[in-house]
Each structure stands twice: as C-alpha cells, then as structure tokens.
Amino acid sequence: xxxxxxxxxxxxxxxxxxxxxxxxxxxxxxxxxxxxxxxxxxxxxxxxxxxxxxxxxxxxxxxxxxxxxxxxxxxxxxxxxxxxxxxxxxxxxxxxxxxxxxxxxxxxxxxxxxxxxxxxxxxxxxxxxxxxxxxxxxxxxxxxxxxxxxxxxxxxxxxxxxxxxxxxxxxxxxxxxxxxxxxxxxxxxxxxxxxxxxxxxxxxxxxxxxxxxxxxxxxxxxxxxxxxxxxxxxxxxxxxxxxxxxxxxxxxxxxxxxxxxxxxxxxxxxxxxxxxxxxxxxxxxxxxxxxxxxxxxxxxxxxxxxxxxxxxxxxxxxxxxxxxxxxxxxxxxxxxxxxxxxxxxxxxxxxxxxxxxxxxxxxxxxxxxxxxxxx
Numbered sequence: 001x002x003x004x005x006x007x008x009x010x011x012x013x014x015x016x017x018x019x020x021x022x023x024x025x026x027x028x029x030x031x032x033x034x035x036x037x038x039x040x041x042x043x044x045x046x047x048x049x050x051x052x053x054x055x056x057x058x059x060x061x062x063x064x065x066x067x068x069x070x071x072x073x074x075x076x077x078x079x080x081x082x083x084x085x086x087x088x089x090x091x092x093x094x095x096x097x098x099x100x101x102x103x104x105x106x107x108x109x110x111x112x113x114x115x116x117x118x119x120x121x122x123x124x125x126x127x128x129x130x131x132x133x134x135x136x137x138x139x140x141x142x143x144x145x146x147x148x149x150x151x152x153x154x155x156x157x158x159x160x161x162x163x164x165x166x167x168x169x170x171x172x173x174x175x176x177x178x179x180x181x182x183x184x185x186x187x188x189x190x191x192x193x194x195x196x197x198x199x200x201x202x203x204x205x206x207x208x209x210x211x212x213x214x215x216x217x218x219x220x221x222x223x224x225x226x227x228x229x230x231x232x233x234x235x236x237x238x239x240x241x242x243x244x245x246x247x248x249x250x251x252x253x254x255x256x257x258x259x260x261x262x263x264x265x266x267x268x269x270x271x272x273x274x275x276x277x278x279x280x281x282x283x284x285x286x287x288x289x290x291x292x293x294x295x296x297x298x299x300x301x302x303x304x305x306x307x308x309x310x311x312x313x314x315x316x317x318x319x320x321x322x323x324x325x326x327x328x329x330x331x332x333x334x335x336x337x338x339x340x341x342x343x344x345x346x347x348x349x350x351x352x353x354x355x356x357x358x359x360x361x362x363x364x365x366x367x368x369x370x371x372x373x374x375x
Contacts, residue, residue, distance in 0.1 A: 001105040001118065003029055003038060008375075009130035010350055011093045012054050014078060014086045020056040022074040024350055025093065030134035034108040037116050037137055042149035044100030044128040045342065046362050046371040047157055048289060054096045054129075056089075057082040060363045063356055072354045097128030097373070101143065101152035105132070112137040120147070122155030129350065131375045141329060147336055150372060154185070154342040157313065159332045161288070162190040162340075164316045165247050166199060167324070172284065176200030178238065178246035178259055181291060182222070183210035185342050185370055186249075191219045192339045200241030202234070204255075225255065231262060239266040246285045247311065252292030256285045256308055257299045264302035278303015286311035291365070344372040 007029045013021045032038050058076035066073045078086060101122045107113040120143045125135035143152040169177055179190055182203035194201040195218055203214050203222045211222045221237040223230060237243075244267065246259045263283040272279075283306045287296070296308065317325065332340050348371055352358045362371040 003106050003132070005029060007130060007132040008350060009127060009132075010054075010096050010353055012056065012096055013091065013093045014056050014089055016090050018078045018080065018083055020058045020076050020078050022054060022354065023068070024071055024354065026070075029132050032106050032108040032113065032134065034110040035113055035137055036108045036134055037104045037113050037121075037140060038106035039100070039102040039121065039123050039133045039135060039140075040105045041100050041128055041130060041133050041375050042102040042120075043153035044097050044373045044375070045154040045157075045344070046373060047098060047154075048291075048365050049157065050096055050098055050129070051363055051365065053094065055363060056086060060356070060360045063359070065354065065356055074354050074356070074359065095127035095130065097130065097133070098126060099124045099154065099156040100128030100133065100373075101149040101155065102133075104140070107137075110137065116140055116142065119143075120149065120152070122152035124156040129353070129373055129375075131350075141333055144333060144336060150344065151337055151341070153372060155332060155336060155340065158186040158189055158342065159340040160317065160328060161186055161313050162193050163328045163331070164313055165190060165311075166193060166197065167320075167328075168286070168311070168316065169199075169245050172245065173282075174243075174245040174284070176202075176241040176243035176245075178202040178204060178243045178263075179249075180204040180246070180255060180259075181206070181249035181289065182219075183213050184249070188214070188217060189340055189342075191217055195219070196339060200243055202237040202241055202243050204234070204259075231258060234258065234262040235265045238262050244281060244283050248285055248287045249289030250292045251287050251290040252294035252296060254297045254299065255292075256287065256296055257302075259285055260302040260306050260308075261299070275303075278305065280305050282306070284309070288312065342370065344370045346370075347372045347374045349373070350375050 006026050011025050056078045058078050063074050063076035103120050104116045107117045121140040123135045123140045125139045127133040141155050183205045203219050205211050211224050214222045223233040223237050248256050260283050267281045285308045288311045
C-alpha cells in the first residue's frame with residue numbers, strides 16, 4: 001500500500017505562561033517497528049478524556065483563533081489552579097485522540113502485525129485525531145465483516161469501561177450497580193450489558209427525556225436527579241436491585257453522598273437495633289469522571305462501612321490477566337453493532353475542530369450529542 005511521507009495531526013501544547021495552543025501540524029508519517037502498525041484513520045470519536053488533553057481544562061467559550069503561517073491556532077487560558085498538574089506537559093506538542101478506526105496501511109515484520117495489513121480495525125494508543133496513527137498490533141481490534149469505521153471508532157474506551165465496571169463489581173463482591181450520567185453512550189452500553197447479563201442496575205439521569213431514552217432500551221430502574229422525589233426513588237431502586245457499588249461520572253457536589261446515604265437506608269433492616277456506626281454492609285462509590293468540577297461533598301449518614309475512590313480504565317486493564325482481557329475484547333467484537341453500538345450526532349473534519357463554534361459544541365459533552373472526527 002502507498003503511504004504518504006507526511007501526514008496531518010491535531011496537537012495540543014501548554015505553554016509555561018498558562019496558555020493552551022491547539023493546531024493542525026504536518027509531521028512525518030510514522031514508521032512501524034516489528035510489533036506496530038500504521039492505521040489510515042477513517043473515524044475517531046470525541047470522548048471527554050480526549051477533550052481533557054485537547055483543551056487542558058481551558059474554557060473553549062473564552063478561546064480565540066490566531067492565524068499562523070502553518071494555519072489557524074486555537075488559544076485559550078488554562079485555569080491557574082490546573083497549571084501544577086500540567087507541569088509534565090509544558091512546551092510539548094502532544095497528539096490527541098485515544099481511539100479510532102481505519103485501515104492498516106503499513107505493518108512491522110512480526111506475524112501479528114503483518115496479519116493486520118489491509119484490514120479495517122478499531123484501535124487505541126493515541127494520535128487518533130490525525131490522518132494516520134501509529135499503534136501496536138495488540139491494540140487493534142479487527143472489525144467484523146460489514147462493520148464500518150464509524151461502527152468501530154469507539155470500540156475501546158466505552159465498551160471496555162462498561163465491561164470493566166461489571167468486572168470490578170464482581171471482583172469486589174457486589175451484585176448490582178448504580179451508574180450516573182446514565183443516558184450517555186457509555187451508560188446505554190452498560191444498560192444493555194446489565195440487561196443481557198441479568199445484573200441489577202440503577203440508572204441516574206438528570207432530565208425526564210433521558211429517563212425515557214433508557215426506559216425505551218428496556219432499563220428497569222431509572223431515577224431522575226431533577227425530580228422532587230429523587231431520594232425516595234433512589235432508595236427504592238437500590239432496595240429493588242441490592243446495589244451497593246456505584247460508578248459516578250459527575251464527580252463534584254453531593255451526588256456521591258446521596259448515593260451512599262440511599263444505599264444505607266436501602267440495606268437497613270427496619271427491625272434492627274440502633275447502631276451509631278450504621279450497617280456493616282460495604283458501600284462503594286467510584287468516581288470516574290468530572291462533569292461537575294466542584295469538590296465532592298459528603299454528608300455522612302451512611303455509617304462507617306463505605307468508600308469513595310477513583311477508577312480509571314487503563315489501570316484496571318493493566319490489572320487483568322491476559323485471558324480475561326481476551327475474553328472482554330472477544331465479546332466486544334461479537335457484539336460491536338448491538339450491545340456496544342455507538343451513535344453519533346455530527347461528523348466533523350480535522351479542520352473543523354479549529355472552528356470555535358464546532359469546538360465549543362463538541363466540548364459541551366451533552367447527553368445525546370456525540371461527535372465523530374472523520375479525517
């Protein structure tokens with residue numbers, strides 16, 4: 001296959017002065033090592049984790065576009081409080097895009113890399129917001145016959161996160177889950193997984209139309225945090241499912257506290273004697289997102305048997321035995337267009353990412369809106 005000598009790639013740089021600079025750079029097309037492949041990117045989703053790297057927590061609403069000899073550059077101020085966490089990336093032009101899909105156009109000389117040559121794959125490994133991306137053969141998922149690049153573009157982050165949540169639940173001895181921001185693409189995947197595997201799931205949403213969307217999928221327990229009856233509804237749903245583990249995409253505010261308190265009420269035997277220490281049933285909330293960047297506020301009415309911690313996909317995957325990872329990826333491949341299907345509301349080009357109106361819409365991460373970059 002013919003591979004061009006250069007390729008375009010979306011990149012993000014944070015300056016020591018506290019400015020993020022987003023641009024399209026022309027770089028040398030990477031050359032694969034023995035276990036690597038070069039993918040001609042055909043589709044890549046805009047995920048919240050990608051926006052974190054792209055924007056460096058800057059507000060796109062205050063961004064500006066400057067012209068340069070190489071093309072437009074989007075600039076914005078990084079919040080002062082976020083600058084200490086940016087120290088390791090200062091003055092580095094970083095490629096963006098955690099995952100995507102496309103055709104393997106060059107491969108290293110290892111058998112597993114050569115076997116992918118000419119095939120359409122989903123892939124992870126970074127640099128997906130570009131015309132070509134370098135990754136390992138192991139990080140590629142050959143797409144089933146008939147699957148499009150759009151079908152496979154989001155075949156890693158959300159599917160493995162949904163399955164990872166269920167695996168974590170089982171590992172830690174829980175039997176049912178609570179999930180917030182549950183109407184997202186990820187939330188819909190998790191709802192389908194739990195329905196297929198007969199796992200109790202409490203879906204927490206923020207608007208009535210989101211609740212309707214999940215009920216149309218077959219979700220049995222959906223509660224709306226904007227409703228006046230939210231806490232009562234949450235307790236009843238947790239009592240019905242027995243959920244004692246939650247995955248929270250919101251992060252800030254009182255939601256994690258509300259979930260723990262609802263769990264405590266749901267598991268308390270009304271005939272049990274009073275204990276100032278609460279029940280001994282373990283209750284766990286894992287925060288895996290930051291839709292709300294306020295501090296997490298805990299109003300403790302949930303005893304002493306509880307935990308709040310962070311959960312990230314990549315450390316979880318690193319903890320998995322190889323056989324378990326193969327099992328999860330095999331399930332994703334076989335259910336790519338059903339259980340793990342993603343829907344996209346808008347396709348944009350690499351150049352359009354530098355259009356402020358488009359960038360601001362994509363950065364909203366609104367439920368029901370999902371952007372797909374088509375280089």
